[in-house]
Amino acid sequence: MQMSLKRLTSTIGVMLLTLGYVQTADTAAPGVTLPDTPDGTVVVVAEQLADHHPEIVWAALPESYRADINEITATFAEKMDPEVYDHAFALVIRAIEVLDDRKDVILASETFRSSGADADEIRNGLSNTQAYIKTLKASDIATLEGLGNVDWKQFLATTGAQMLEHAASIETEDGGKPLDDLETLNVETLDVTGDRATLRISSEDHEPEEVEMARVEGRWIPAEVADEWPQNIEEARQGLAELTPEKMAAQKTQIMMFFGMADGLIEQIASLQTPEEFDAAIGPMLAPFMGAASVGMMGDDEELEETEDD
Secondary structure, three states: OOOOHHHHHHHHHHHHHHOOOOOOOOOOOOOOOOOOOHHHHHHHHHHHHHOOOOOHHHHOOOHHHHHHHHHHHHHHHHHOOHHHHHHHHHHHHHHHHHHHHOHHHHHOOHHHHOOOOOHHHHHHHHHHHHHHHHHHHOOHHHOHHHHHOOOHHHHHHHHHHHHHHHHHHOOOOOOOOOOHHHHOOEEEEEEEEOOEEEEEEEEOOEEEEEEEEEEEOOEEEEHHHHHHHHHHHHHHHHHHHOOOHHHHHHHHHHHHHHHHHHHHHHHHHHHOOOHHHHHHHOHHHHHHHHHHHHHHHHOOHHHHHHHHHO
16 A cells, blocks of 8 residues: 555655755756745655655755754764764664574574564565665665765765665565655645645645645645654754764763674574574574564554555
8 A cells, every 4th residue: 555645745855854955056956946835846856756866855955954963963973882883883784684684594493483573574575674774784884984074065965876876676565666656646726825835736646745845944844744843853953963973982882882783683684594593593582572572563454555655
């Protein structure tokens, strides 16, 4: 099932926060102009995302939001310990690689079968995640030094585009694609009052839904993003203010010890050849957590479908 239109619009808003941000340009690509109307903005953003150009999200950001993101990124790169960041990033990458490589062994184990989780869903999820991981592994943000010097415009145009292209290739249960709605989007303005607007958005596969937009510094963005931005940025600044060299040094020993144990567990999983070996070596450690993990991964049917589409 495809994601709802309201969720699709919200996802575009979330992309403004999480996919990446260009540093200087006011246009997303040569020949692309962002309209000064709420409906026109949504249409252009949708068209560009459908064409695998996530760099369009930068054009939709107010100038002060860009400054906020650049500030947060630079401060984080300056305060974070390089060894901790680089090891954490590499650990996540390696974990996904091993879980994907050993998934047939794990999913055939008694430990997994007793969890009640859906093997096909997890198999597909791991394969898709592995594709994203390969892209991120080769990107600038794989190291703290790279993050501190990242060209976000280039990041979006390359890494972001590759990830979006893969997301667009995933087939849903009904044979559709997650981004199909973007290509048949119909946007109608119901009301514009000052810096607020209400849109009606529909597509071939969905009934119309109303979406609220807000104008900030001449840019029309999802109202939810505009309303939550100041608090989110303030919380990020407060968190970074607490990340002092003294605290980082005090916590680093424990963090690196945890990384060492995690590395050992991951490599142990990588060496397993049969489901029986997994049950004997890893099962006793993971059994108490498998049920909870499966609930978290599965959720209800609607939440699962929306997560796959995202």
